[in-house]
Amino acid sequence: MSEGKRRSPPKAEKLVDFHTNVVKNAVSKYPGHPLILAGKSMGSRISCMVAGREDISPLLIVCLGYPLKGMNGAVRDETLLQLKVPVMFVQGTKDGLCPLEKLEAVRKKMKTMSGLHEIESGDHSFKISKKHLQTKGSTQEEAEDAAVQAIASFFTGSLR
Template identity: 40%
Template sequence: MPERALSIPLSDGNAVSGVIHAPAVRAKRSGVAVVLGHGAGGDMHAPLLVDVARGLKDRGHTVLRFNFPYKELGRKAPDRREKLEAAYEAAIARLRKEKPDRLVIGGKSMGGRIASLLAARAVPCDGLVFLGYPLHPAGKRDALRDEHLSAIKAPMLFLQGTRDPLCDLELLRPVLKRLGRRARLHVVEGGDHSLEVLKSAGRTRESVLDEIVAGIEGWLVKRVAGMKA
């Protein structure tokens, strides 16, 4: 089945829900698998995550989206960092059972940040994709969440909107400059923190999504080792 629901066991004896998007058996498979974590206010059914997962699947990549424990229990407040990281590691372990050649981690906002914290402490991965990295809290431009990024050795792709209140691009650009060739920025003109644009921009949601997926695909081909154009 192209999409299949599953249960991901956690180290504390509990489990969280996940969905794997796998290319059709007869489709050309890239050998790349991607884990996508959700943002603090959403869950694995967030439209951006679902659409990106399906778009990447259509391009031959296997994708796993999953819930963090607090969303599995119907709670609004995120779990403590250690619990979020443990759940993300469990999702990585589950996707590795699919035996991919390369593994990319990331996600929307908080999900991407948790992935980056894992990569910074040397959890193995071949790349990171950030769908709206939360560089700072809204209205707090001086409280940057960037110190750990320099410890990440894998290539990183930042997809950021120009209207994102959690990521001032003028603050992000110097961070990426320090990271050098490891980091690439894809700007979604008019995009907010969920990479959605206003109707007045004259663009359809489908065109924006196509841009996002194409941006990820192009980066995967160029920067993730072992892929062929």
């Protein structure tokens, strides 16, 4: 790779096949344990695609910074609309790859339970500007801890 240039990630289909094999190996290695799929950005999209496979049965999916908008600006909601397991989204309110109003519209159409925790002023990587943190009198770590607590609460609620 030449300096300064980023390569495109592998195609989703290739990543789904790879991750499906990893998940199947983990499930066979640890039988009887619950399966929770989680990912950040494209990893969350791949987790949702893997969860849609007939031979994969996760208890829950955690999507950190789900990339709802594709490169061409189209909303990529097909995978989410087919899910049958609970999904927890954690999104920055300033995430250009996932406008919250579009995610909310998709969540209303989903057939499964879903939750959303918003990281106020967080970008796609959940980074919050120092100015915003100073104004609110909080820290990046506190915002991230709140997200972890929201995930834990959603997980507990989805078991009921």
